[in-house]
Amino acid sequence: MAASIPKISWEQVSPAPVVLVFGKESFLADRALQRLRALLLLEDPELEVHDVDAGQYSDGALELIASPSLFDEPRLVRVANGVKATDAFIADVLRYLAQPVDGTTLVIRHDGSTVRGKKMLDAIRQTPGAIEVVCQPLKRGDMVPFARTELRLLEREATPGAIAALVDAFASDVSELANAIRQVALDTEGEVTEQVVRTYYAGRVETTAFAVVDAVVAGDVARALVTLRQAIATGADPVPIVAAFAMRYRQLAKVSGAGGSDSQAARQLGMQDWQVGNARRDLRSFTDASLCDAIEAIATADAAVKGAERSPGHSVERLVRQLAARTA
Template sequence: MAAASTPKISWEQISPAPVVLVFGKESFLADRAIQRLRGLLLLEDPELEVNDLDAGQYSDGALELLASPSLFDEPRLIRVSNGVKATDAFIEDALRYIAAPVDGTTLVIRHDGSTVRGKKLLDAVRRTPGALEVVCQPLGRGDMIPFARNELRLLERDATPGAIAALVDAFASDIAELASAIRQVALDTEGQITEQTVRTYYAGRVETTAFAVVDAVIAGDVARALVTLRQAVATGADPVPMVAAFAMRFRQLAKVSGAQGGDGQAARSLGMQEWQLRNARRDLRGYTDASLCDAIEAIAVADAAVKGAERSAGHAVERLVRQLAARTAA
């Protein structure tokens, strides 16, 4: 009869267990999970003893020494980092330990999954009765909205759907930044958080403003593009990353323009998410191959201009916006 597999849970579902595997490449969620576990154990017993081990620097016997019951029998939390570089000594000691965990001790092992180092140990943990596996993989864009909503709920703040979408649009490239931005706006404002609250509060964020300008340009909305651009300039946005945002988006359009096959197949071949590819294909409807080449050439000229080829970087960006938005609208 096959052994039951260890339950796989998300970071916010973590709970005390004799052995916990925190697995995946999203270090922010992994840190959150381990912090939450420590907090739950402290609630059970404030005398919790916490010890840290680096699996990549491990020497024989250290795990057994830390897990051994003390004179006063305090509960213990042993946090093991760097499981992806675990020494042979750690793997062997951990295999022996999980076969007979010590009562009152919680062993949490962090492994990012970037290599198969320690696979024998991972497989053993996943077969251990009573163990838990916390999955901490990078969130897709579709997961960011629920994440942001949950962050606001934890902070006991109410936000409109537009505000949540604006936060995700601004900080979706980095979940740690997204969480920090949510916390900051929640602490520094009162009342319901609206889209305008977010737009006003983070108006100086270059990446957000830049991509808002790019979106307006691709939509052919010259007026909105220019208004957004001037707001960005007024709040101190740097022209160089503004042009870089155009370059990044139009390079993506160029890649997608030659992609064959359905959305899923094409996205995999280009290393993109399906939603990114679908959006790019939608945006390409306003371009021919010739107009896309012209746009890329205009961006190259603007890039040189904002890096010193022309006296006024701000004028160069505005000229680019007018050129691209007018071409799209035509």
């Protein structure tokens, strides 16, 4: 039996004789199809594209579509609805896999919600030269790496706080998250910061992470703990929450060492006047020693939520209590 074919993510997709796009996340599947078409067009602008609905397929259609044309243009055959494939389609694909047509790329989309077409899927996964693009729904912990990748593809730099804000606001829908990242990347210049995100998406980015941080800095520990526990109970990722703490306290540390007026300090630190003013107001609750202790506690919590301890949720709650105890 042939070895199983490679399983890759959407951004790794490249032309192959047969491509299986498998999984329930339609946004990632669409991304894979768009990337594959773009790559094939780069190879040959005369690419012919044909769309097939596997659920409405009639016998023999695949052979006609995939066969070389008079001028031998390359072909991309995109098959949707593989989860409802007709018996005729399954039979024709099994025949096709025995001898794929040169110059034709056959892409089959199957969301895996049923076992319909299992024999066909098994055959594709044993076909030499084929690839499988995995498009499963992203878990909460996958959203931060996804956001980083999106920004990298757009050639934009972003702070950890900005990424945390975006993920915290849009992680319920990967397509919304991607669109939000693209929009803020296209409409702003320079490094994308947490403040840029919060300003740009005012009203939407009333996020859990920053709500917890705001409550702690304001000295409202009870509200911080309630907000945090509700977030953890509904599946919030502790990593962006700790990142939000790190961003805020680094900002406090920068402002604490700056002299001059708010506007002078803002120019020196690359911040807005009002940001400096707010930070100086918050710093009234800290001594130099308590601020240093807080930053050390955040560094410890960052390691804890990234695997150093078994319970990230408990690590974040401990951080909230520690920071509350260290205000002046």
